[in-house]
Amino acid sequence: MKWDLILVRYGEIGLKSNYVRRQLIEKLKSHIKKSIEIEGVEEYKIESPRGRVFLETPSIEKSINALSYVPGIVSYSPCKTVEPEVASIVDMAMQISQDRLAENMSFAVDARRVGEHEFTSQDLKEIVGKELRVESGASVNLDDPDYTLTIEVREDTAYLFTDVYSGLGGLPYGVQGKLISLFSGGMDSPVATALMIKRGCDPIALYIDKGGFGSKKERERAVKVAEKLSRLTPEGLKFIKLDFEGIYSAIKDDADKETCILCKRAMYKAGERINEIEGAKGLITGESVGQVASQTLDNLMTLDESTSIPVYRPLIGFDKSQTQKISMRLGTYQASKEDVGGCPILPERVATVSDPMQIKETENKIKIDEEIEKTVENREVDLIKPD
Template sequence: MSIPPKAGPPALDACDDSGLVVARFGEIALKGRNRPRFTEQLRLNIAERLRTCGIAAQVEKVEQRFYVHTADPESAAEALTRVFGVTSVSPAMRAPRDIASIQQVALSELVRGGFSERSSLRVEARRTYKDFPLTSPEINQVVGAFLHGALGGRVDLSRAADFTVGIEIMRDHALVYARSLAGAGGMPVPLSGRVVCLMSGGLDSPVAAWMMMKRGCAIIPLHLAQSEESKERFLALCEVLQQWSQGWRLRPIVLSHAEIMGDIRQRLLENNAGRWTCLFCKRAMLRAASEIAGRYKGQGIVLGDSLGQVASQTLESMRIISSGCELPIYRPLIGLDKVEVMALARKAGTYELSARHSAACPYLPENPVTQASFAKFQALLPLLGED
């Protein structure tokens, strides 16, 4: 994978008018000896995201920030909100480390952002280097007074202000910006390892995959197709998730649901245990996922279960489904309700696809078991050829 070469920062005169986006990271700064590995992967992922979006840029690490030099800073900032590991981004300008230059650049940023006399503003300064002659509160007061005198408007020291001018005092320059976008947070993909994600075309499992990606996992999407429609929806969901998966190319795997089920349902019906179909179906799915994990070095299996949401997601049912699976099973949605999952689906961009009507599972019994007895389950195992 080719990455734009590192480049030093442009030379500073009175101020730097070239396009600049500042990308910040959070928890990976606490990684100790592993920090260079995490920050370099994040740099690569930032560059990949920009390249995928067709944005020409150079990416460099400056202290505890990434500087993106580009002719299109607004588009670059929007694009970087989908890079896991980035906590926030700001189209910014650099200024020399003197208060007069900082005031002029801040004024320019507010004017460019559309500040008017009816707008409110606040200044939020941070000194990475404490040798600057003014403290952070003093910078806030001096720059705020200058901007208020030049542009009018109201001063609002709360986070409800229309404009917050950010000022960061770095080693040999200052950063000034009037807009910040929240990043995706989390960890850079694929540093946490590989997991197989069992994905339907529904709401929950794509969100579970997205949440594991947020923690830096490289996901291996697996779908057990019941129809051509379910397969196409799954592939479309993978295309959406790929937008968040810098550093790892998704390679969707599709298997036949009918072939995985085999004669499980028929055997259960013959033994008057048709209500157990969902549980044994999910056990068959886990066996298929375990085989895929072994083939592609997966370290676990991800399910979209939410406790108590459906019959197969009670504590009793999940114990039965999980038993016998040697790999760890991750259920990132376990404590969320449907409203919370829907909000995450909208954030991930999967909601519209998942919300489309789909055919019901052909194996769903009329009255599935909910309070499943583990002893009864063990008695059924020999009848289905399981140990």
């Protein structure tokens, strides 16, 4: 079946005031345009009558894939279109179903209307359902059908479809402003970043390069995962790298059980400086309560004390398996799970309850703020786009 267009549905955008809704829909249309162009779609038309967005293009399959990367879309369906007359709708329903509905299958017909017509939604269900049953010999099952044909009639056009693809949901990318994501490329930080993208945020990935305390594989993984994630951002993902080798060296020489907390606080402080430079509105981290020793409630409080800006932790109540499932759906899982080696300065025992006074004394001793300012001044900035 050669489909005519794709019907795109949004969710909470429709709950906004008229003024805000119009702005969000225009953002959504702009991002749809950019996403389908990335997939190589050249011929298209995007329209947005109330409650829906319609994408008309001969490149349906490419567009179906492209729409899966656009935040703000709840679902979408490739459609056939006909005039809103019963005879035309029945004829198209038969054409769509002839190769999809067999005698040994069950089916249902769903219908809804917007506007005034000479028939009701129930009329359509009964008339089309009867014709399909007679023609195919299939049985009706409204609870759990093998096949569902949906008819949506809107003013002067009827749209018929059989497939509903799930979208990312949420809000259009970037409408809430910028955030700085502490981005390692491991399992957690990309998922946390993606969840905030879905809520309308524009993330900047901040990668902490350990220098001699890390590995080339670790750096390559971060870039590879950022490339995957950049498919969700219409203009690419801004990627900032900070050289933390000197900071790691100083912490290694002057800390023991609280090494992890000192390192993470240094990242928070660096993130706050980048936040100020970029005009962002806070940090994103992939922390989850109790997942590792440095993420106990006591230690999270100590981390929060290191910065004056908001810290957003979308994974705070997730367990690892939940995060992994989202990572798989994002397409970042395989890259994120690569073994890049452990942290060479990880102490044998990590403090689960840190001593804020002791930590601040150590930070003052190693002049952490001065070291952070140096590394921020020498930051490397790149724009990551899909590979």
